[in-house]
Amino acid sequence: MTKDEIFTFFHNIGIVPVIKLDDAGKAVPLAKALMAGGIPCAEVTFRTQAAEESIKRMSAECPDILIGAGTVINPELAEKAVKAGAKFIVSAGLNPETVKWCNENNIPCVPGVCTPSEIELGLSLGLNVLKFFPAEASGGVGMLKNFQGPFGQVKFMTTGGINPSNLSDYAKAPNVLAVGGSWMVKDALINEENWDEITRLCKEATTLMQGFEIIHVGFNNESVDEAGKVAKEFEKFGFATKKGNSSTFVNTQIELCHKMFYGTHGHIAIRCNDLERAVFYLAKKGFSIIKGSEKYDAKGKLKVCYLDPEVGGFAIHLVK
Numbered sequence: 001m002t003k004d005e006i007f008t009f010f011h012n013i014g015i016v017p018v019i020k021l022d023d024a025g026k027a028v029p030l031a032k033a034l035m036a037g038g039i040p041c042a043e044v045t046f047r048t049q050a051a052e053e054s055i056k057r058m059s060a061e062c063p064d065i066l067i068g069a070g071t072v073i074n075p076e077l078a079e080k081a082v083k084a085g086a087k088f089i090v091s092a093g094l095n096p097e098t099v100k101w102c103n104e105n106n107i108p109c110v111p112g113v114c115t116p117s118e119i120e121l122g123l124s125l126g127l128n129v130l131k132f133f134p135a136e137a138s139g140g141v142g143m144l145k146n147f148q149g150p151f152g153q154v155k156f157m158t159t160g161g162i163n164p165s166n167l168s169d170y171a172k173a174p175n176v177l178a179v180g181g182s183w184m185v186k187d188a189l190i191n192e193e194n195w196d197e198i199t200r201l202c203k204e205a206t207t208l209m210q211g212f213e214i215i216h217v218g219f220n221n222e223s224v225d226e227a228g229k230v231a232k233e234f235e236k237f238g239f240a241t242k243k244g245n246s247s248t249f250v251n252t253q254i255e256l257c258h259k260m261f262y263g264t265h266g267h268i269a270i271r272c273n274d275l276e277r278a279v280f281y282l283a284k285k286g287f288s289i290i291k292g293s294e295k296y297d298a299k300g301k302l303k304v305c306y307l308d309p310e311v312g313g314f315a316i317h318l319v320k
């Protein structure tokens with residue numbers, strides 16, 4: 001994978017577990033538990049003697065998981081990690097020497113920052129993906145909002161104090177590339193070899209990251225007149241109807257299409273935090289974009305698409 005592909009992968013998965021392993025013997029089952037939970041990616045931190053061997057085993061035995069090294073405090077450690085199989089380097093702080101070594105060796109490097117000056121240092125070293133650490137203690141989502149103005153070109157991997165109770169807030173922030181943390185790989189869970197619980201927490205995290213919410217149901221009609229007749233029926237309940245170019249809305253929850261559109265009966269519109277990430281997530285569950293249904297915003301980001309297969313006779317309409 002190229003550097004850009006690795007960053008796109010982080011974005012699409014949305015979650016990067018931060019792992020501390022005391023026993024390299026647990027590395028491979030842990031990698032398998034993460035993958036079963038929909039997270040084929042992990043940062044193995046150099047906080048223990050077992051880190052190097054764990055990276056080696058995970059990389060060799062689980063080729064489908066993207067393994068990187070964390071807590072890399074100098075270039076020597078970065079080199080050691082890459083030799084062991086790490087595909088990216090993360091650190092809690094920003095050591096320019098480590099960043100330079102990674103740049104020279106074309107290894108994606110995500111150093112930690114929590115102030116504007118550190119972000120500027122990262123930019124001066126050619127980075128536009130940085131780790132926001134420790135996220136919660138440094139102002140959390142509010143701080144990220146403040147970074148968005150002056151540093152709109154920077155995307156953050158946010159870690160430190162994130163868990164299922166505040167994950168959704170980070171997932172919604174436009175400058176968050178991915179969320180990292182250790183809540184799904186706590187020491188106790190690894191020591192007890194509680195792989196099922198780790199898998200469950202991973203699944204929960206990737207679902208929370210999507211922020212799925214049903215926003216309206218759309219019904220197909222043969223013509224604008226047919227849609228008008230249906231709208232009249234809903235008006236009997238006192239609901240407001242609003243005729244547009246291609247459909248008529250009943251409140252905001254029902255859309256009456258003026259023609260036979262996607263889906264046998266129509267569509268169900270589901271909002272998500274990020275369309276590209278949602279499409280990646282849903283692809284693993286058997287959904288794919290209906291060709292020609294995609295619309296992109298001015299920045300080339302997917303903003304609308306319809307999915308196959310139908311659910312109960314309805315196409316799924318994904319919107320942000």
Ligand code: 3PG
Binds near residue numbers: 183
């Ligand atoms: C890190 O290095 O990113 C943190 O240790 C992860 O933070 P958390 O343990 O609070 O999730």
